[in-house]
Amino acid sequence: MDCDKCSEEAVLYQKYSGLHLCSQHLMESVEGKVKQTLRKHCDIQHGQKIGIALSGGKDSSVLLHIMHQVFGNWPDLKLVCISIDEGITGYRDPSIDMAIETTNALDVEHHVYSFNEEVGYTLDEISNLIGDEKTCRYCGILRRWILNRKSKELDLDKIAIGHNLDDESQSALMNFLDGDIDRMTRLGPEINTKTGFTPRIKPLREVPEREIGLYAKINNKIKAHFDECPYSNWALRQEARKILNQYESNHPGAKYSVLSSVDQIAEKLPQKNIKLQDCKTCGEPTTNTKCRACQLIKNLNKNRQNPSKP
Ligand code: SF4
Ligand SMILES: [Zn+2]
Ligand SMILES: [Zn+2]
DSSP: OBOSSSSSBOSEEETTTTEEEOHHHHHHHHHHHHHHHIIIIIOOOTTOEEEEEOOSBHHHHHHHHHHHHHHTTOTTOEEEEEEEEOOOTTTHHHHHHHHHHHHHHHTOEEEEEEHHHHTSSOHHHHHHHHOHHHHHHHHHHHHHHHHHHHHHHTTOSEEEOOOOHHHHHHHHHHHHHTTOHHHHHTTSSSOOOOTTSOOEEOTTTTSOHHHHHHHHHHOTTOOOBOOOOTTOOOHHHHHHHHHHHHHHHHSTTHHHHHHHHHHHHHHHSOOOOOOOEEOTTTOOEESSSSOHHHHHHHHHHHHHHOTTOO
């Protein structure tokens, strides 16, 4: 089948748009969506220092590549990559190596921080203490905690994360089924400017995961790690993924509809004025006396001392 925009062979049928696209036109489609999100929602200005959370996986590698393409020649804008090594044997090491190779090739400043040094445990150790089922939750909270602290230390104006359309629509569905509309509104496109948090931007939120994967494979300048995290079999998210993929296949564009619903809800609901205070242990903003990361670390320390009581 030929591309609908030129005579080259198509590599993708974009069911939601009805278009067959060749490699070149798929890349243009992905880049166009990212540039539009950057323009509409990310408010990147001259003189800023923008962080990119880079795991070395396909999403963050594509994110870095396109952001470098857009901003690499702004003389007064600085891109800085942050990688977090959670300590997942056989999975994270090769992806961090790829991340380092990429930032060296693009000449982008890059900092690597590890769970082991920042939290005192690798994720493998955490999983042994608390069980596989809770590992993803711990990982997400601890990673966000490290990312926010380091973003402040590095004086970043914003931090870009590689969440794609599938991630965002899955999170929305999970929050909806959980009855957590507050959390759902936080998925909206407007950047979070609460004091104490470095604003997070998601330039890939309008690009389907499959297209990012293809982009990473087609573009030979991108080195990305494609393996799945061994802990990613988190039941709830896998269920949401399955439901949405099935629904998208029967009703093309469904994931975009979910995203649009989230954006409309976020726009219409007033933001709750949550009172934040400094965590007594680490100083990060929190609604309690101790932030969630410090509570989890306390739990881990307890579990280590008394492994029979989970
Ligand atoms: S899938 Fe879960 S455990 Fe694996 S890196 Fe992501 S958040 Fe961490
Ligand atoms: Zn084409
Ligand atoms: Zn804390």
